Amino acid sequence: MTITNRQLLYANTPTPAIDPSPTSGTFKINTITLPDDVPDDKLLLRIHYLALEPAMRQWLTAKRSYIAPVELGAVMRGQSIAQVIRVGSGLTSQYQVGDWVVAYSGWQEYAVLGAKEAQKIAVPTGCRPTDAMSVLGMTGLTAYFGMMEVGQPKAGDTVVVSGAAGATGMVAGQIAKIHGAKRVIGIAGSADKCDFLRNELGFDYAINYKDEDWMKQLKDATPEYIDVFFDNVGGEILDACLGRAAQFSRFVICGAISQYNVAKPQGPSNIMQVISQRVKMQGFIVFDYAKQYPEALKNLGLWLTQGKIQRKEHIVQGGLEATPQGLVDLYGGANTGKMMVEVVPVSEAIDDKAKL
Ligand SMILES: NC(=O)c1ccc[n+]([C@@H]2O[C@H](COP(=O)([O-])OP(=O)(O)OC[C@H]3O[C@@H](n4cnc5c(N)ncnc54)[C@H](OP(=O)(O)O)[C@@H]3O)[C@@H](O)[C@H]2O)c1
Incomplete structure (x- = not known):
């Protein structure tokens, strides 16, 4: 089955604040079709939650920093919680369809990544897999x-x-x-x-x-x-x-x-x-x-x-399109605790047993 993947590309340099406009703003939507076959050394992931981070503004323009800036035209950099939906033949001993991972996917609905960019989530009993992108991330x-x-x-x-x-x-x-x-x-x-x-x-x-x-x-x-x-x-x-x-x-x-x-x-x-x-x-x-x-x-x-640390998450609804406005709202203080965008709800995950 062919998959259509929507992505957010870095389109325009902020001047200096991020502009969330979907037509003329800092980011723009791009749609591509993914090939049917996954390369042997890759996974096909479906992104469920995208992390929003204050450093993202720095990633767009900082020249001398701890990480290279995102290039204009590239998929915006970002971490996510994702589900493995296809496994390349060389990775079947490490991953199964339905596994949840923390992925260096960028802002998109699907990603084709190698094992180094997709770490399987292992949270203690009683914790939530989204903890792997916040208190345990x-x-x-x-x-x-x-x-x-x-x-x-x-x-x-x-x-x-x-x-x-x-x-x-x-x-x-x-x-x-x-x-x-x-x-x-x-x-x-x-x-x-x-x-x-x-x-x-x-x-x-x-x-x-x-x-x-x-x-x-x-x-x-x-x-x-x-x-x-x-x-x-x-x-x-x-x-x-x-x-x-x-x-x-x-x-x-x-x-x-x-x-x-x-x-x-x-x-x-x-x-x-x-x-x-x-x-x-x-x-x-x-x-x-x-x-x-x-x-x-x-x-x-x-x-x-042990209950010595409490945590809270702020989940933004509205899918991939909600991400640029979510980032602007992070700078505005909308969140208490880790801010994430829900790209697709867990109820749409492919394997009920793998529910978050
Ligand atoms: N050094 C590292 O390795 C590293 C790694 C990750 C993050 N960080 C840094 O850690 C900080 C927190 O990141 P986070 O991901 O946990 O984000 P966060 O604290 O969950 O969200 C950002 C918060 O900053 C506050 N804020 C925004 N503008 C402000 C202003 N002008 N004055 C005072 N507070 C303001 C807002 O809350 P209020 O409602 O309280 O204003 C907002 O909720 C950021 O500066 C980030 O760059 C550093």
């Missing part, structure tokens, strides 16, 4: 290594997390709590997100950075200053936290989403606090720790099944 690992390797929270520490209700931030804050932090403070963009952090995740304080007096709230919540700051946001929030840095504090520079869509990114004016308070400020990329993924996943899986 890249964002969970990012939180884990950023907090454990760079932040190194100790019993009694005051830990602040920005972007705290997002996929990475919510896990980072909970890891600090597991490691005995005295005060974990989340910074997020709405009263509902702050309620969620306090009531469902056990953060000690949550500050809505859209409140007029948020800097005073930060000061009141950090009477012993900040020992670890896990930053997903950059800009004004990083600056304010530098103003509250404790001596010998660790500033984990994970992301700077407030600056990704602006023409001229803003640096911190409180940078001299790094000297006077002897702040260790370190950026990192999760891939640096690839060799330690198995151990990290074991710990994250354990904490998840």
Whole structure:
């Protein structure tokens, strides 16, 4: 049976924000027909969930970064949860039709990929396969290594997390709590997100950075200053936290989403606090720790099944077409937890036994 595959191609350079318009925007739909035969060393996958990530804006234009930019005209890069629907003859000992995988598929409905680009999902009993793209995937690992390797929270520490209700931030804050932090403070963009952090995740304080007096709230919540700051946001929030840095504090520079869509990114004016308070400020990329993924996943899986880590997902409906607007909404803060697009519901999976 011939398969028609719809894809989203990178069509126009953002100026500087992403334009979700389906006709003249940053991405455009392309339709191709896939050949009937799958090569011996490939799998044919049907994509069910596409991950949305803040770094995608960087992937479009950043010239010198940790990953090459996506080329104009190429399928937009992205991870997905997909189901194996055909197996090349050389891979039948490793995969079966119906297997679920985390795939480096890009933004499309189907993908033909090799084994290295399609990792079989293995989540602990009681967990959801979509966890493999969030708390047991890249964002969970990012939180884990950023907090454990760079932040190194100790019993009694005051830990602040920005972007705290997002996929990475919510896990980072909970890891600090597991490691005995005295005060974990989340910074997020709405009263509902702050309620969620306090009531469902056990953060000690949550500050809505859209409140007029948020800097005073930060000061009141950090009477012993900040020992670890896990930053997903950059800009004004990083600056304010530098103003509250404790001596010998660790500033984990994970992301700077407030600056990704602006023409001229803003640096911190409180940078001299790094000297006077002897702040260790370190950026990192999760891939640096690839060799330690198995151990990290074991710990994250354990904490998840023990209920020490709670998580949430934000699933965007509307199929592949909804992806560009979903990405714009991610920058706008629409999500609590990992944001994904449902390309096709699980009810349409080919094998009932393989249901997510
Ligand atoms: N270093 C690494 O290896 C690595 C790996 C993965 C991700 N990251 C970074 O980690 C960060 C979080 O990524 P994620 O995938 O977990 O996304 P996410 O936090 O689930 O979603 C992004 C959140 O950022 C917040 N935000 C957007 N604009 C903002 C602004 N101007 N000021 C403050 N907050 C803003 C929004 O929440 P509010 O409603 O709170 O504004 C939004 O929900 C990103 O900066 C990303 O680039 C780094």
